[in-house]
Amino acid sequence: MRALVIEDEAAVAQDLAQALSSAGFVVDIAAEGEDAWYKGSVEDYDVAVLDLGLPRIDGLSVLKRWRSAQRTFPVLILSARNDWTEKVAGIEAGADDYLGKPFEMGELIARIRGLVRRAAGRASSTIEVGQLVLDTHRMSATYAGRPIRLSQLEFRFLDYLAHQSGRAVSAGELAEHLYGADEPGDSNAIEALVVRLRRKIGPQVIETRRGFGYLLAGDGG
């Protein structure tokens, strides 16, 4: 697995590289924005750790350039700026996680593993149900061509329903799928999730079959 570490502070970069190597990554280091952007554009990485305050091109711009060039590898932002304004800007620019400096190396490695695992599990395919298109690789969705931002949980909910080919699925079954069999079913959480998804995508996408459960409506319901 390959990781790209973008960090202008040499000591921190070395430390990160060492820790990631011990965790089984092959690590490249970029110390400034232009180099980082170039490496990320031509090499295939499984994950990138991105500092925001960089010489030449700042971290956010590098990230935006990657994303607009369809470079979809997971990116974890590692920044001294730890306020919410920065976090929101980072995530909206296409980052997958955000960690403030100074950080615990253990937590960083755990989060990077999490990102890689999530990305690796995704087959590169799309599912279409009516006007709803789910991209299982990027865990994103579009409805009638309009991109919809989904959380992991929301994506897994839609993904599960999409694979049922029109079958109504009960709240209990959905809860079991989303939260695991050992957790007690919580239909309130599922209801809340449905309400939120209907608001995000449109009221007609998820149908309620009274007594049976939920299903994804195809064309024209």
Place this chain on the structure above:
Amino acid sequence: MPRSLRVRLLLSAAIAIFLALAAAWVAMTLLFERHVERRIEADLIREGLQLAAALSIAPDGTPALEQEPGDARFFEPASGLYWQVTTGKGAQSSRSLWDQHLPAPVNASSLEWRNRIVDGPFDQQILLVERIIRPERSGADVLIQLAHEQKSLHDARQEFGNELAMFLAMLWLILAAASWVQVELGLRPLRHVRNEVETLKRNPRERITAAHVAEIEPLTLAINELADAREKDLSRARRRAADLAHGLKTPLAALSAQSRRAREAGATEAADGLDQAIAAARAAIEGELARSRAAAIRAAPSGDLTPALPLIESLVGVVEKTEFGSKLVFEVNIPDELRLPVASEDLLEIAGALIENAARYAHRRVRITGESAGGGVLLVEDDGPGIGPEKITEALMRGGRLDEAGSGHGLGLAIANDLVEATRGAIMLTRSDLGGLKVTVAWPASDVSALR
């Protein structure tokens, strides 16, 4: 000296007007008296000339009159109007003199009319005019004297003085009232400026409007420049504090790399010490950043009204990416049009801290509700374990918790509480019907209407 400019101006105007009117009273009374005196003198001289025309000297050397002056007062005893003609041999006088005489002349040879005020007959003070005439070229001198008592003149002057005083007192009142109106009109622009400075104090981004009288304008311009400078200084200080704190973070990260290396080399104790110091420094930095942000808001409260929904959705988008957030359903019930009286970056910090905190403790659900009651209400609820009533104060407490190492339940809540207080809102912790903690942040309505 009174401190009020209005009282000062009014007092000085009233005193100055009073002094001017008093001087006018004295002068006018004197003028009146002199005028009346001259009239009387002229009358007496006219009568005197008639007297002289009718005057001759009898063979025995006493004065003789062909005709006495006709004024009725000359015939009434002690009437106050008298005449008397005197030669060396004898005298004739008006009947009004009765058995009295006019006083002897001081300068017996004057051929000009002379006047003086003397004590005369009947214990009266009199105005006396007198001269010598010589009816026949080579004849004897005759002293003609005419007198008018002074008391009626005094009475007239007093009456005039009293009436004038009343009139002038009224004039004083009118002029004082006029100067009061003038002072009010003159000070009104200042009051206007004061009101505007008041709004500027509430919201440093406000500026004093340009519409001011020419005399006040330099002041308002100066105030505006001062406000600009203050705002610039504040944001510079805030930026510097933030830069300093952030600048310390990367060296801390480097230090923590050193600590890891030390640990790998077997210096566990040294590494533990380093880690503790790093954690303490980190907590201090985060606490200081939060405090400086709160202080900056307190010093320069924003007048912004921030649309809540897009901002909360952005925050939910971030928290959904975190490890604990990814397993949760976020219910966002915020009306599209809801605007909260907090600057967007401050609302991000407040709501971010609350939502992250809720996500950290929630089991499956986090509910974020917005209401427009008062200045606006933001509710963040979770279905986690909640906080016992005895721990609530501790959770909201600033300072102490912020400096402690690590970031527990309290940190997010304490940061949010600090910021909410700085934005003049209030935070309340109760139990949610979801089962966990319900954080209610309410901003007062007055702020919104005052800043609109």
